[in-house]
Amino acid sequence: MDALLPQLFAGLSLGSVLLLAALGLALTFGQMGVINMAHGEFMMAGAYTAFVVQQLLPDAGVSLLVSLPLGFLVGGLLGLLLEVTLISRMYRRPLDTLLVTFGVSLVLQQAARDVFGAPNVDVRAPAWLSGAVPLLGMDVPRTRLFILALAVAAVLALSMVLKVTPLGRRIRATVQNRDLAETSGVSTRATDRLTFFVGSGIAGVAGVALTLLGSIGPTLGTAYVVDAFLVVVVGGIGQLKGAVLAAVGLGILQAGFEYSTTASLAKVLLFVVIVAFLQLRPQGLVSVRTRSLA
């Protein structure tokens, strides 16, 4: 029983990292159907943004607060560039988009390697995030709590944007019925671009958050992008609720497997569980009902 609570928190913490990584994908893959393999590299770009900002602003606390919005901007602009140049041509070929964006991710990784060097770099965490706070009888690292809070904030902000703002209304309209939205006067092209900007921006924020957990390198994104896609697949497309549930669920499962077996076996077990889960609900946890055959 003693081991249960720390395990649960470890899972929750892992889940919050997964959620931050997957939230942008839930928007670009879930809502738009675009498989962006370069999503992980947008996270990497966000992480290096935090690194550069800290070189310019040595105070760790200030630089973190500056990095978060700047990481959003960097990730978002990269995403916008990708959408305008490549993805917009390929909306009818989702599987090919996957390969093209994989090419983009190769280029971005190598660019990072050439600019920042292959070895990992460190970003210092601010003093108010160092150490741990006692919570329910265990010591919880402040950085983990911060990421948890950041993930919650990101989900709330995104769902508010989707629910109440005009942009959110346009996004939902485009997802539900692209043609009808277009005839109703919504510019679906502009909506696509903005959706992609926001989704990629969240990846940038996730990258900034990852700097708190360890050193960062050019391949930072590849470690997360596969897991993030799995979160979206399990969660089901079209709604954020699914992604949140899936991220927390997978996080707790993985932490549990890692505790009872080994880290490497945990990945395989998780994969088996996901395939088994798709037997029960091939459409994911939460899905929008449609009458389409596909």
Next chain:
Amino acid sequence: MSAARPGSARTAVARPDWWRREGVRLWGGIALAVVLLVGVAPAVLSDFRLNLLAKFLCLAMVAVGIGLAWGRGGMLVLGQGVFFGLGGYLMAMHMKLSDAGPGGVPDFMLLYGDGVVPGWWEPLRSPVVTVLAILLLPAGLAAVLGLAVFRRRVRGAYFAILSQALAAAFAILLVGQQKVTGGTNGLNGFRSFFGYDLADPVNKRMLYYIAAGVLVVMVVVVRLLMRSRYGELLVAVRDQENRVRFLGYDPAVVKVVAYAVAAAFAAVGGALFAPVAGIISPADVGVVPSIALLVGVAIGGRATLLGPVLGSIAVSWAETSLSEQFPSFWTYFQGALFIGVVAFLPNGLASLGGALRRRRARGSAVPEVGPASDVRPAAGSAGGVPADPPAGAPDVTTDTVDTAGRHA
């Protein structure tokens, strides 16, 4: 598939009769390939280069499978490294065991582990069991996974992501279980291959001939598959899965067969790769090497017979020669290849000639026979229908062209 297209009508005017004859170009091409592979290459290449070529041929075997599953079947297989790795590791385990002698313990196990051969390694002491395992185990895994996934109509992007996750999990597992898999270093330092000394250049050449022969057999198998009723079904499932279902076939079974065959091809490629390269490690099987295998297939023309082979060999060769001199340049180049070919030339270089000819012909006075626009399968919404290119260009030796010819 697409019926008479303007290009095919014009080819009839431009090309001699025998050229259009079903299979003549294809079997001619295969014969030419055999002459080049078995006759010319060993005569002109040094032992080192020939061994390199043998390595490329092993990777081309994976490409043949990808061409079948992805090009014809529309399944974007991002995790072929798993099957390649399974074949490679099975073969490597057998070679390590036979190097160690009867009852012996492979050297790396003494180094990392407690020097006890785990029980599930023991059957691989037998060459027969090893060969059977290489042929059946990866194909079986693909069949089980494929049935589980396709039966529930998980497809398109979802299948691609699952196959990718499998590759990631497999690589992590290999690294993590160092005591029995050699960890990051993988398995290497093989001395003999089924009793033949690997240090002997004659035996190295023999390995090359085996690889070349196996590759040709695989190409012929794909050709026969695609000529059969099954081949037509596979392409039909790619283009309109629901219609195939309405006609009374089970698309899941059709897809599983192609996936399992592709897995078996990859496994055999891996099994030959291990003795040829002298090493098999997690770096050969993870997510990135698995996807990298796709670029050659895309360049050569995913839905053609020889395209994946030629494309894959060309890419391997370019990688070896470029990455030695400019390691960072190669990665940019590889990325640019993915972007350029997939985005702008989805049928691969094999379609370039046809595309150019159509463009030129559009300006000439020949009357249009059919609609000039491509007969694209209606691409469905998010990740549903694999929006594949229409049938291969008229001048490519594809079965789809043969089909069109028969029906036209």
